[in-house]
Amino acid sequence: MISYPEALALLLAEVRPLDVEQVALGAARLRFLAADMASPLALPSFDNAAMDGYAVRAEGDAIPAGTVRAVAAMHAAGDTIDTYPEAEACEIATGARMPVGFDTVVPVERCERRGGEVRFLADERRGQNVRHAGTDIGEGALALARGRRIDAAAIMLLAALGIDRVDAVRQPRVAVIATGSELNPTGPLPPGGIHDSNGPFLAASLASWGVEPAGRARVPDVGDAFHVAVRDARDAGADLIVTTGAVSAGRFDFVPSALASLGARELFHKVAIRPGKPLLAARFDGGPLVLALPGNPIAVAVGYRFFVAPVLRAMAGLPAERPTRVTLATPFTGREGMRHFALGRVGNDAQGRQVAHLADAQAAYRILPYTQANTWLTTGADGDAEAWPIDPADAT
Numbered sequence: 001m002i003s004y005p006e007a008l009a010l011l012l013a014e015v016r017p018l019d020v021e022q023v024a025l026g027a028a029r030l031r032f033l034a035a036d037m038a039s040p041l042a043l044p045s046f047d048n049a050a051m052d053g054y055a056v057r058a059e060g061d062a063i064p065a066g067t068v069r070a071v072a073a074m075h076a077a078g079d080t081i082d083t084y085p086e087a088e089a090c091e092i093a094t095g096a097r098m099p100v101g102f103d104t105v106v107p108v109e110r111c112e113r114r115g116g117e118v119r120f121l122a123d124e125r126r127g128q129n130v131r132h133a134g135t136d137i138g139e140g141a142l143a144l145a146r147g148r149r150i151d152a153a154a155i156m157l158l159a160a161l162g163i164d165r166v167d168a169v170r171q172p173r174v175a176v177i178a179t180g181s182e183l184n185p186t187g188p189l190p191p192g193g194i195h196d197s198n199g200p201f202l203a204a205s206l207a208s209w210g211v212e213p214a215g216r217a218r219v220p221d222v223g224d225a226f227h228v229a230v231r232d233a234r235d236a237g238a239d240l241i242v243t244t245g246a247v248s249a250g251r252f253d254f255v256p257s258a259l260a261s262l263g264a265r266e267l268f269h270k271v272a273i274r275p276g277k278p279l280l281a282a283r284f285d286g287g288p289l290v291l292a293l294p295g296n297p298i299a300v301a302v303g304y305r306f307f308v309a310p311v312l313r314a315m316a317g318l319p320a321e322r323p324t325r326v327t328l329a330t331p332f333t334g335r336e337g338m339r340h341f342a343l344g345r346v347g348n349d350a351q352g353r354q355v356a357h358l359a360d361a362q363a364a365y366r367i368l369p370y371t372q373a374n375t376w377l378t379t380g381a382d383g384d385a386e387a388w389p390i391d392p393a394d395a396t
Ligand SMILES: Nc1nc2c(c(=O)[nH]1)N[C@H]1C(S)=C(S)[C@@H](COP(=O)(O)OP(=O)(O)OC[C@H]3O[C@@H](n4cnc5c(N)ncnc54)[C@H](O)[C@@H]3O)O[C@H]1N2
Pocket: 178, 179, 180, 182, 183, 194, 195, 196, 197, 198, 199, 244, 245, 246, 247, 248, 249, 250, 253, 275, 276, 277, 278, 293, 294, 295, 296, 297, 299, 364
């Protein structure tokens, strides 16, 4: 049986990075930047007040308590006039550009205003409460690097820089097909029926990654519905088709033969992993990749996390994900020759060190421990473990 690294290498050899397209900032969330972005502006673009108060020109290093200054004007954020040549003090709002020659802001709480004058109640330092141009980012500096996910923080910076279009990687088009005659939507179940949870799980996971859906189907184990769903996904231009179930050894495990009859070339079937061993990968020449995940829910979670996500990363032009090293609270003994993917929780021990605990009672059919875990764990060479975010969309 093929090992996990061998299987992944075969799979990734089939992936080409997706094209780049220009996207409006409002539609760019969850995509990946296709190029480094240099800052077209300095931020802040001008020296401005950090507090509401009075702008003054300090004469020495300090302004002693009791100093009185004549107030010239109210200077608010967005005001275009910025010279008050005769003024001693200028009432100023947070964010307003510092008037020319003014260098210090005294917060209003430490001021006493009497008519046209202001008196300072405490000693003040020269230069305080001014945010200088370029102290967030300088003009021409690297704002965001290629491969950076355009998340809300990136959108905040891009918007502040006045950038309304970005070069981003095209979203991958992914179809999901859940197989199983026992599967039902939510609602009352017939005898022996279960609710489809793999389909909604994959749809949610793929949405959190930021894929473009290219079809979603739930098909029985008999008839030609699977063939139709695969053809529909190909016709919809899917880059990747993810199926669940019917891929192991049973009488109704038709996915391997159905994919072959549709003309898909098998890359591998069965990987030395737990859970998820029966997993199959195939490719339609000139068409989509197919990842056929075994039906048990946690085998689907593993298939998504450790096969689908690396493919999505490669499509985005990202390098392989790097897990963090963690110490296991109790040693983990898996089966020789198998790569085990375990659920766990990373937390602090009594000394404040980070340790990982394996979730109790893990099994491929048990969903509850998955909802309680905060990390995936794989065992490292030296008995320590590698920790991976539960949702690969959270990986950097
Ligand atoms: N004789 C053998 N039996 C099994 C083997 C094997 O190697 N030899 N492998 C076991 C392993 S490991 C797994 S995993 C499962 C995978 O089997 P399939 O991929 O063929 O999946 P199914 O039989 O269709 O389903 C397995 C299990 O998962 C439930 N399921 C399926 N789809 C969904 C869904 N959309 N939502 C929720 N639950 C789903 C299904 O009802 C079954 O309980 O095979 C072992 N057996």
